[in-house]
Amino acid sequence: MSNENKREYILSKEVEEMCVVSKGANHACAPIPVEGKWVQATQISDISGLTHGIGWCAPQQGACKLTLNVKGGVIEEALVETVGCSGMTHSAAMASEILPGRTILEALNTDLVCDAINTAMRELFLQIVYGRTQTAFSEGGLPVGAGLEDLGKGHTSQIGTIYSSSLKGPRYLQLTEGYIVELGLDKDDQIIGYKYVHLGKMMDNIKKGIDPMEAIEKASGTYGRFDEAVKKIDPREE
Numbered sequence: 001m002s003n004e005n006k007r008e009y010i011l012s013k014e015v016e017e018m019c020v021v022s023k024g025a026n027h028a029c030a031p032i033p034v035e036g037k038w039v040q041a042t043q044i045s046d047i048s049g050l051t052h053g054i055g056w057c058a059p060q061q062g063a064c065k066l067t068l069n070v071k072g073g074v075i076e077e078a079l080v081e082t083v084g085c086s087g088m089t090h091s092a093a094m095a096s097e098i099l100p101g102r103t104i105l106e107a108l109n110t111d112l113v114c115d116a117i118n119t120a121m122r123e124l125f126l127q128i129v130y131g132r133t134q135t136a137f138s139e140g141g142l143p144v145g146a147g148l149e150d151l152g153k154g155h156t157s158q159i160g161t162i163y164s165s166s167l168k169g170p171r172y173l174q175l176t177e178g179y180i181v182e183l184g185l186d187k188d189d190q191i192i193g194y195k196y197v198h199l200g201k202m203m204d205n206i207k208k209g210i211d212p213m214e215a216i217e218k219a220s221g222t223y224g225r226f227d228e229a230v231k232k233i234d235p236r237e238e
Helices: 088-098 104-108 115-129 199-207 212-218
Strands: 032-034 037-039 049-056 063-071 074-083 161-165 169-175 178-185 191-197 220-224 231-233
Touching: 049 115, 063 115, 074 088, 074 104, 074 115, 088 115, 104 115, 169 191, 178 199, 178 220, 199 212, 212 220
Parallel strands: none
Antiparallel strands: 032 037, 049 063, 063 074, 161 169, 169 178, 178 191, 178 231, 191 220
């Protein structure tokens, strides 16, 4: 008896009385790239890869960037970054305890506390099962820990925070390099550079016992033509 005749579900009388017609187009599923190999995925355990994705809450007041490292269908590593809503940080803390160790299907069907994180999980699930991960063509994928390395030195998220008004113009507050301490302006009052403090590096220095003021200086740097500025302002005070 074929497997088709062993299925344990009820047929309607109409279907039960139908004769069997063979299926001509009965080929296997299309292969997807999985960590450097072409895989015909039929089970969640066939899926591996590291990928990033974003999600947003219904009122669009906050967003989440989610990074997952999946091995054999199981989430081995998760990086949850949020912006916008103050409550999302606590949601991210809980999601970080929920995600690792679950299969991607379990994670998809689990309440991750915040709608933005749930949406990010949905988007990542689609990327992963369709073979659209960052490591789709990387043999062996990336080791567990790659998500943490993505944060760089100091293990802090790269957040861009810029405020601007029609009357007073732009104020760079935080960029990739870190917390903006001063903006450098030219003779036309246009921004030509800035001075910053990398908060992650600063805290690492303080933890090593370095004096806080020295720690700030060691973690400081400039970008652009800051040294050529004719005027320097504190973007939070001036």
